[in-house]
Amino acid sequence: MRRKLMKKQSKHFIDVEPEALFGEKWGEALAFNTKLLHLDLSFNRIDFYNTRALATALPENTTLFGLHYTGNMGRIDSLGYLHTIEKSFF
């Protein structure tokens, strides 16, 4: 019974999406900005949800030339799009 309850609780915990304030606010800012050329966010332990929020807004920006994202839960593909990854090397 206890095991079942724990399983239910952990499942519930996974379902609840934590606040991705960083990704949302920076996504908004980058979608608006047309001047920034280079942004280094590497090794900041940015989690899956924040990366997803950032990745959603990032295609709006067509002027950012270089985004460094190593050491977070995301990777940049050869076309410059940001993708979430399950595990990072931090």
Added chain:
Amino acid sequence: MGPNRARALAQALKVTDAHKVNLTYNRLDPGTGKMLMESINPQITDLNLEKNSLGINNVFVDALVKHLDRHDNCLQSLNLSQNRVTDKHVESIVNILTETKNDCLKKLKLAKNRLTCDAAFALRDLYKLYNGAVLENLDLSNNKIYLPGALAIAEIVKKDPITLRVIDLSWNLVSKAPPKNAKEEE
């Protein structure tokens, strides 16, 4: 570099017409830094003071602020990385940039210091209070900037018109909330 050599260099800096000064990794203390800063030619555009100990107290930053206050100063690039610079020092620098409506400084490197969100708030205020800031390159890597500080920088990025081209926020914890005892940890 000891005080005697610094004194000799200070004499040379008064008369030189060089535009770039690189004093990286010279074990400069705030007193020596002050002496150099007071004698430095206002025509110098690029000042690299990386890897010294200039931020141990306020002596050097006060001299730097006086230099920035000069009407004939045309410093375009300032590197104070790895100097134990604190939030208060950044606030002093930002205040003088705002007060004098500085339109020269384009590159500010503050990597590997002890900066927290307060430094980011000060930089946001620079853009709030003074629209003519021309900063293009801002390096805040390897500091202790947490989520509130990162959101303050995002506000700058969202501002229009903005001159910033390069922002380095690597090796911080920009998506994490600051620990409750952050001040004690510092």
